[in-house]
Amino acid sequence: MISQLIFWQPVLRVSVWGGVVSFLFSGGMTWLIWRLCLRYRWIPELSEDRWAKAPRPILGGVALFLSFYVSFVYIFMGSELSAFEWKIWWVFLVGAPFVFFLGLVDDFFCLSPQIKLLFQVAAACFVVGMGVYLPLGGILFVEIPLGIFLLVGLMNGLNLLDNMDGLCGGVVGISAIFLFFLSLGKWPGLITVSLALLVGAVGGFLLFNFYPAKIFMGDSGSLFLGYTLGVLILGGSRFQEVENVFLPILVLSIPIFDTGVVIFLRWRHGRNIFQGGTDHLSHRLVALGISERKAVLILYLIGCIVGAITLSERWFSPVITWILASLCLVGMFYFSVFLSNIQVYFPQKRVWKVSSAGVRFYQFAPRLLEIGIDIILITISFVSAYLIRFEGSVPEVYLPLIFQTIPILITAKVGIFVSMGLYRGFPRNFFFQNFKRILGATSLSSLICVLLVTMLWRFEDFSRAVFIIDWALITLMILVSRTLLQVYESLLGAPRRAIGIVGKMEAFRVIWEEIAEEKREWIYFLPLEEKDREGGGLEEEVKFCDSWEEMAFYCQGFVLLQYDLSASLRQWVWENSQRYGFEVLPLKEVL
Incomplete structure (x- = not known):
């Protein structure tokens, strides 16, 4: 690796100076935009589905875009570039402003998800049309759709990941740092320098975006970062060994897992997949009692571990690298499972009703995934x-x-x-x-x-x-x-589990009075008699479930109040607990 660094000293020198200039430019521009937004009140109203506790300016993406774009054009305009580097040049020169302005328009006018997706696909098609896609032996009907999917997925993934102070920018910065060292001596100089510019732009922005944030990047920033990082990964993968073509994508593990968990659990709970919310991995960490700053730093640490494994290909054989990568992904899967058990959804009107077949699929999906992991x-x-x-x-x-x-x-x-x-x-x-x-x-x-x-x-x-x-x-x-x-x-704390109570209203009233106030928000009641479902005066305090299927959305276990229950009714409850995969819990779980 030392010899590669010596050979690539010109690229390394330009990368360092370019990164420093981009950092200073980004920091200065972010401060200026922040001050202008405060002076002219360019601050949007706070949305109910957002994590932020107070309104902040959302034009930080302007500083991110300008610091990278101006530095990129200044460094490479008039330079001698290879044919492939010219493709990357045009992809950034034309595509980056297109994606940035798409996000900027969305920040001001709130475009529908369908319109945004349409323009994102158009931008991704432009990239692969220029010849920047994953090289898979010339199988174009796989290479082109996969490249489009990666770009669109990354733009939306980082847009979803921008849900807590400093999270999206920090994850992108960490990924770009490790990709920069991976690229030295292997990838074209334009890609290496561009990664350094991206690190500098994100670093300058984080001075004002890390907790407590003074300014947010908005959709203009997250879409631009997703597009830029995706193009650089696609471009660099062309110069990877055949067995390591997909390795650079490993640095995207955090947005991939975050997006996957959010989409799956929103579908499972009948929520709108495209609507913002506080149900991401970062929010679930905070729900454990971890501070917002610490939650972001934990995800930074995971990003560093994944980046180090990606970089390990310089010293280890591809087989060893992929073994480490696979074990890391298994660990991240169980980390996602752990966080998905944290209750963040509470009763609301669902966008759609998940069928009983969907409920059964959710119950058996962990077993299927466990088998898949064991195969690995x-x-x-x-x-x-x-x-x-x-x-x-x-x-x-x-x-x-x-x-x-x-x-x-x-x-x-x-x-x-x-x-x-x-x-x-x-x-x-x-x-x-x-x-x-x-x-x-x-x-x-x-x-x-x-x-x-x-x-x-x-x-x-x-x-x-x-x-x-x-x-x-x-x-x-x-x-x-x-x-x-x-x-x-043991490291992060036990997630609080929602618990159901099944029985008659008379018995439930007695138990409800004994349940501590701090535990009541995690309790759901399924009355066994039709007349009790009207609430009996407790409808303002208690979360009622109308069916076993509804309780399955919120609870994994329940306490059975056996007072005044016939043997046939107890048998019916037992059959439903088996059907929906409930764990029957002792009464002490709710007291």
């Missing part, structure tokens, strides 16, 4: 066993055997895991209750895999040590994956 872990474990056995480099003679064996391992191990009950939800107090079950499942599945390999290939050309290492690794990985929720809970 089984693959990682077996490949890692070979890497450990042969000290970091797998001889080519073993590669065909690895490819032939992995499908058999996946089928056998997942089958054993299912039969031994490893997919029964995300249990609490897991480690001591289920350690034996996991150890038994991994041991039995590894033994069966050895028997299958012996039957099919008589164990010829296989290493016995590899299967022993694989058994140890898969046991460790399954244990860690199943305890990650507890680890996050």
Whole structure:
């Protein structure tokens, strides 16, 4: 890497000076725009679905755009560029102002989501039309749609991520820093310098946008940052090794997971996907009692970890890099699951009603995802066993055997895991209750895999040590994956869970008086008698559910008040608890 830095000293020198100038320009412009907005009262009214507690100017995107765009044009106008660099030049010269003004118009006139999406797709089509897209061996019918999807998704993802002071700008800045070091000596100089300019522009803006923010970037800033970062990633991926083409996209993990969690949970709760809200990963961290500043710094830390793994390709083989990346993504998945259990939705009129089939899908989706994650872990474990056995480099003679064996391992191990009950939800107090079950499942599945390999290939050309290492690794990985929720809970605090109460109004009134005030907002009541659903005078205090399906939207468990319930009614309650996947809780959970 040192030799690459020496060879690229001209690019490095321009990057440093360009980044410094962009930083100073951005900081100065942000301050000037902030003062002008205060003087002329260019401050929009605060929306109810926004996180901010007080109105702020939203024209920070103007400073971001001008600091990057002016620096970019000044540095590269009249420079000798390669044919591909000229494509990037025109993509920024024409496309960046288009996206910026789209966001600016939206800031002032609140365009509909459909109109914004239409113009975003047009901007993305311009980029791929100029020849900037993911290189996948010339398969244009895949490369072009994937490039458009990435650009549009990133613009909207960063727009959604701009929900807390300093979050969007900081995540983009961290991503650009690691991409800058990844690009040195590998990507065209124009892309490397542009990443430095982006870091400088975001850094200057963060002086006024980090908590407590004086100014916001608005849609003009978030759409511009998404477009710029997306173009640079698409352009740089063309110069990656074939096996690492998708690696730069890894730095986008935070906006990808945030967008995925928000869309899925809004769909699940019947909310408008396109409407703003306080249900993002950052908001869920704050709901745990973490300060806003600390929540943003936690996401910064995750961004640094992901960026470091992306950069590790300079020192490690592609196989090791992708193993680290896959483990990181598994950790982020469980982090998202942990945060998604935090109650941030409360009863309101739904935009649409999710069908009972949708409810059942939501109940079984975690199990399907768990199986998918275990398939990834089984693959990682077996490949890692070979890497450990042969000290970091797998001889080519073993590669065909690895490819032939992995499908058999996946089928056998997942089958054993299912039969031994490893997919029964995300249990609490897991480690001591289920350690034996996991150890038994991994041991039995590894033994069966050895028997299958012996039957099919008589164990010829296989290493016995590899299967022993694989058994140890898969046991460790399954244990860690199943305890990650507890680890996050111990580090960040336990999420408050909404709890349902099922029973008759007479019994509920007695219990309601005993429930502490701070717990009442997390309680939902499903009355078993039709006459009790009118509220009985408690409709202003209690969150009532009209059906089991509605309670399933808000609660994962319920307390059954058995007073004056017949045996047949108790049996009916039990059947519904099984149907909707509820956990029946003791009364002490609500008292």
